[in-house]
Amino acid sequence: MTAKDGQGIDAFPPALRALLEAELAAGNTILEVGHGSPAPPVGAWVRLAKRVATRPRAASPEIGFHDRRSSLWSGEWTDPRRFFFVLEPPGPSPPAPDMDALRRAAAPPAALRPPRPAPLAIEVDRRGEMLTCREDGRVATIICTFSGGPRLLPRTLEGWWIPAERRSDPIAPADRAALVGRIVEHCRRLGMAGLTIED
Numbered sequence: 699m700t701a702k703d704g705q706g707i708d709a710f711p712p713a714l715r716a717l718l719e720a721e722l723a724a725g726n727t728i729l730e731v732g733h734g735s736p737a738p739p740v741g742a743w744v745r746l747a748k749r750v751a752t753r754p755r756a757a758s759p760e761i762g763f764h765d766r767r768s769s770l771w772s773g774e775w776t777d778p779r780r781f782f783f784v785l786e787p788p789g790p791s792p793p794a795p796d797m798d799a800l801r802r803a804a805a806p807p808a809a810l811r812p813p814r815p816a817p818l819a820i821e822v823d824r825r826g827e828m829l830t831c832r833e834d835g836r837v838a839t840i841i842c843t844f845s846g847g848p849r850l851l852p853r854t855l856e857g858w859w860i861p862a863e864r865r866s867d868p869i870a871p872a873d874r875a876a877l878v879g880r881i882v883e884h885c886r887r888l889g890m891a892g893l894t895i896e897d
Contacts, residue, residue: 707728707744711760713758714776714782714784717761720753721751726747726748726751727747728746729745730744732745736774737781738780745787746786746787748787749773755773761776761777762776763775767789772788773785818833818881820832820888822888827841827842828841835862836860836861838858839855840852848890848892848893848894850885850895852874855869855877878895
């Protein structure tokens with residue numbers, strides 16, 4: 699500790715000086731004496747090597763106490779005007795958050811998740827200019843012309859045929875748009891570059 703450091707400590711109010719003396723007598727040490735934040739220019743601060751152990755971690759009329767829990771210091775002991783500070787070393791770092799648990803907590807319950815569509819299989823008949831879509835025991839067809847580049851005609855997608863029940867189901871407009879989107883995505887994965895949609 700330099701002479702200048704000693705002068706800084708001499709300027710401490712009596713209650714804070716008594717706290718420092720009690721800590722030094724108990725085996726704590728001063729790591730650093732400084733001027734500036736958190737103290738104003740007219741004050742000073744002392745950084746201890748260990749937490750204060752000679753008094754309860756609570757404020758009194760002569761000494762204020764705040765448990766900061768920051769990465770720079772933990773507890774701070776100060777005079778009522780907050781010109782002089784005794785700073786404790788930072789506490790241990792908190793454990794890293796369990797990211798898997800956070801993701802699980804943020805995920806919607808299974809009952810609220812939108813159901814995944816059944817796998818879609820598409821058979822391409824280039825000569826007949828037809829795509830046959832099969833999923834979940836039902837079949838739908840849509841015209842796809844190949845002269846001048848593949849062109850999909852959504853207006854030709856009429857409905858689902860359920861062979862086991864020998865009946866057809868119409869496709870609602872929103873479901874039709876979703877199905878066309880899935881067909882386009884599937885066709886592009888099959889290598890139909892330049893596929894366009896023509897209504």
